[in-house]
């Protein structure tokens with residue numbers, strides 16, 4: 506079975522998770538930045554595609570790729586700024602899954618938290634007033650502080666477990 510891991514990553518979180526997943530897939534499985542998509546992508550039996558959450562869905566680069574994945578088996582994963590127990594994390598995965606071609610349902614999904622670029626935090630705090638959902642608050646500061654340590658070892662171990670579950674789901 507031909508497998509590939511694809512990722513889109515701005516600041517490295519999703520790339521790190523992609524590499525953890527790849528480490529448990531069959532030796533030689535490529536782990537490729539979506540900026541360098543292989544020409545023979547359609548020939549892969551399993552595509553494990555990862556993105557960073559941008560406004561509640563996959564980031565733009567990944568959205569374009571997800572829309573084309575007509576492969577036999579597709580699994581998706583992501584990193585996001587919020588704790589994964591928040592509904593926003595699950596909803597972001599669901600929104601991204603809806604971008605897959607009609608009839609393509611991910612065999613497994615995975616999401617973990619990832620640090621948010623401090624420049625983005627600063628920009629949001631400038632853009633939105635205090636009191637606004639995206640504005641500065643003690644709660645928001647605390648959340649970013651927690652996010653700053655992710656993806657951590659537990660996240661990367663969970664990503665590896667996800668990779669193993671994907672293999673089991675496709676009968677490997």
Ligand SMILES: Cc1cc2nc3c(=O)[nH]c(=O)nc-3n(C[C@H](O)[C@H](O)[C@H](O)COP(=O)(O)O)c2cc1C
Pocket residue numbers: 513514515516517518519520556557558559560561562584585586587593618619620621622625
């Ligand atoms: C422009 C922008 C929009 C974002 N939107 C969201 C969002 O809607 N929800 C969320 O949980 N995180 C959001 N984030 C946080 C990123 O998804 C998170 O930091 C992710 O781990 C970044 O992954 P990367 O290092 O692979 O680029 C956003 C980050 C940026 C830069």
